[in-house]
C-alpha cells in the first residue's frame with residue numbers, strides 16, 4: 413500500500429510553478445529520499461506532505477485518503493528541520509515531550525515514551541540541560557527524539573544533518589537508519605547530499621526544476637541512470653559525457669573506430685548514423701601504457717593527486733574527460749591508452765538525453 417501519493421500535483425507561488433505535475437507514490441514504511449540541487453523544490457514537496465504548504469492542483473493522498481484540505485494538525489506527521497527548532501527555554505526532556513503534552517497524552521505514557529526516545533538517541537544524563545548547553549550533535553539528536561516520540565505515521569526530515577561536521581554526520585546517518593528500523597514509520601528525507609541519499613535511502617526521488625527525474629533504488633540511480641541529469645548529478649566527479657556516433661557496427665571515439673560488442677549493437681540498433689551520447693564514470697576508466705584490444709590513445713593534459721587516488725584529465729571527441737585511478741602512475745604529457753570496458757558504458761539520446769537502456773550480457777562476453 414502507498415502511504416503517500418502525489419497524483420499530478422502542481423505547486424505554484426503566484427505565477428511561478430515550483431512543482432510541475434508530480435506523480436510520486438511513497439510506500440508504507442519506506443525510507444524515501446527527496447534529492448536534488450538547491451531550489452529544485454524538495455522542501456516544497458515535504459511541506460505539502462506536512463500540510464504547511466497547500467497543493468495548487470492535483471491530488472495528495474495520505475494513507476489512501478485525499479488530504480488536500482486536511483489541516484496540518486490533523487495529519488499524523490513528525491518533522492525534523494535543519495535548524496532543529498528546539499525551544500530554548502525548555503530542557504531536553506521538556507523539548508522531547510512537548511508534542512505529547514500538547515496532544516494531551518496521559519502523563520505516565522508521556523514519561524515512558526520520552527524516556528524511551530531519550531535512551532534510543534543516547535541522550536541519557538542530558539535530560540535537564542537547556543539546548544544552549546548542548547553540542548550541535550546532541551541538539552540534532554534531541555530534535556530526532558522529539559520526532560520519534562510522536563509515533564506519527566510520517567516522519568519528515570528536512571536536511572537534518574546539514575549543520576553537523578563530517579564525522580558526526582556519518583554516525584547520525586547510521587542512527588537514522590536504526591530509528592527507522594525500530595519504529596518502521598514512513599520516512600521522507602530531504603537532502604542535497606548524494607552520500608546521505610545513497611546510504612540512507614531505500615529509494616531516491618531525484619528532482620530538478622520541480623520535475624521528477626528518476627525514482628528508484630540507490631543502486632539503479634547510480635548504475636542505471638534514467639537520463640543525463642541523473643547520471644551527472646549522482647557520483648563525484650560527475651560522469652563523463654561524450655558526443656559520438658555509431659557507423660556500421662563501430663563507435664567513433666578519439667579518432668578510432670571501436671567495434672561495438674554484440675549486446676550493445678542489439679541495444680542500439682535504431683541509433684546508427686545519428687549523434688548519440690556516451691557516458692562513462694571517472695571511476696570506471698582504466699589507463700594503460702600499451703594499447704589493448706579495446707582501447708584508444710590519449711594524452712594526459714592535467715593530473716590531480718588526491719592522496720588516496722589520482723585524477724587524470726584528457727580530451728576525447730572534443731570533450732574533457734577525467735579518469736580516477738588508485739595510484740599516481742603517469743605524468744602530464746604522457747601518451748597512454750584508455751582501456752575501454754563496454755559493460756561500464758551508458759548511452760543517451762542526443763536530444764531527449766534519456767537513457768537508451770542497458771543490454772543483457774551473456775556470462776563471459778564483454779568482460780574486460
Ligand SMILES: Nc1ncnc2c1ncn2[C@@H]1O[C@H](COP(=O)(O)OP(=O)(O)OP(=O)(O)O)[C@@H](O)[C@H]1O
Pocket residue numbers: 425430448449450451452453454455456457604
Ligand atoms: N513561500 C514561497 N513563496 C515564493 N517562493 C517560494 C516559497 N517557498 C519556496 N519558494 C521557491 O520555490 C523554490 C523551491 O524551494 P524549495 O525550498 O522547495 O527548494 P529546495 O529544493 O528545498 O532548496 P534548498 O535545498 O535550497 O532548500 C525556490 O525557488 C524558492 O525560492
